Amino acid sequence: MHNLHIIVARADSAEEAMAEVDAYIDGWGDENNWRSIAGAVDANGAWYAGEADSRYTGPFTLEVLNRELMDAVRLNPDPEVKHAITMLAAGNYDGITEGTPAEVCGRLYALKEFVDRLHAVYSAGLSGKGAMDRKGPLCVFGTRFRPWEYTEFGVTHMDDERRSGMRYAVLLDMHS
DSSP, rough: OEEEEEEEEEESHHHHHHHHHHHHHTTTTOSSSSEEEEEETTTTTOOOOOOTOOOSSOOHHHHHHHHHHHHHHHHHOOOHHHHHHHHHHTOOOOHOOOOOOHHHHHHHHHHHHHHHHHHHHHHHHHHHHHTTSTTTOTTTTTTTSSSTTTTEEEEEOOTTTTSEEEEEEEEEEEOO
């Protein structure tokens, strides 16, 4: 199965950002689980092509990536959130608060984050802006979604605010 995972990095060039991401995930994969870098989109929306063997060929725009993120948030909540929603729908309010305090806090926080993201999606849709903007509530440069879960569609940030350079959304074609 192929999926797209986006890693946000800060670098002096797109090539440097793609090389840093490639080096960072170098140990991931084997002959059955591999990845390639499809390319990168900078903070101004310019597309830079990556490896030719990627299933995802560009050019991609920030608007397309933001729309993919918006759809993923709306349609694919994390398993913990799905479980909490199922319990709420069944009227099992006690089920949400079962477990250690850390488990309950984690579950409620995940649910809160999902509801906040869902609100951002629908608010942007109602106003006709936002999620599609480069600075909207669900822009890949401002949102983390399933970070470090490379086998899922997600957005991971490894950009250091203290580092100079442009921000790039590096697109990983993950095969698992």
